[in-house]
Amino acid sequence: MIESCPSCNYALAGLPDTHACPECGIEYDAETCVWPAVRPRSILLASLDLSSVLFPAMLASLSIATPFLRPFLVAVLVLSFGVGGWQFALAWRTYRLGPLVAIVRRGLLIRMAGPTPQLIEWDRILRADVVSVLRRSSVELRLHGSPFHQNVSGVFRTRADADAFVAAIESRRRREQAGS
């Protein structure tokens, strides 16, 4: 079960496993998988910058600092909060609107830039591959009609990630095409 809509990020808690997003209408089910470029865990890590880690030390030194040094220490503290908050906002924005690849009921959803993802329906997909060259990776699809090549750098962290994606596409595609 996914926690939020892969297309618009609407919270799906409490809704059935198979349903359509009340916000954008994307249909999902228990087998819907999402590969976002930013994981929720890395949002937290992004906001824990070095200055935030130093926060307790700064606070302790504030109590023993001379009156002359205190305004300087307070300024550093405020700045460290600012930097942490800014990094959090940036990571959150990338999580919400950044690159992702998702397998949903009607097909493969790919979003790279901007809020609107594209949906490639199952009956168009012949084969999927993930090609990685150095740190860049892209999804290559063989479609009925036209070939499709989409840069998805940052979405698949490991080869195992990419292999799981290709396997999921393949099994889903077979089932969808056998069923229709």
Ligand SMILES: [Zn+2]
């Ligand atoms: Zn949605």
